[in-house]
Amino acid sequence: MQIRESAEDYLEAILVLSRKGSGVRSVDIATMLGVSKPSVSHAMKLLREDGYIAMDRYGTVTLMEKGAEIANRIYERHTVLTKMLEGLGVCNEVARADACKMEHDVSDESFEKIKEHLKAKGEI
Structure with a gap:
């Protein structure tokens, strides 16, 4: 889609x-x-x-x-990418803005690996 x-x-x-x-x-x-x-x-x-x-x-x-x-998929990407960036030390405001840009372009494979990594660390 x-x-x-x-x-x-x-x-x-x-x-x-x-x-x-x-x-x-x-x-x-x-x-x-x-x-x-x-x-x-x-x-x-x-x-x-x-x-x-x-x-x-x-x-x-x-x-x-x-x-x-579509909305749920994009929202999940937004929240996961925001958490990832915040975990790297990016402030919340910048992390949210950057996640909004990234959520549309990151591949499904990369996104799934990011999710797996955050889950393994207990961050999501």
Whole structure:
């Protein structure tokens, strides 16, 4: 399942916001990602058309199954890579920013080895 990096970021943001307990709205996504509301509106239209999300009549965004799969994969990569960088002594803010860049490009093989290494050390 190959989608653009920006779409992965939107799906991850929806996942993170949905875990906070309240409904996810476009304005929340715009605030979290630091993008304009029209950009979010356009992205939501494309994600909805491709079956990654659903929106109800009130504008509440929900991940569909295939959107949730991608969001969970990207979020796992983000958290594991952040932990790895912090374990190397990188401050949290920089580790999170760098993990956000790396999560899209690291190979599945490398990511699995990083996870195994952190698990062996008891860090995840």
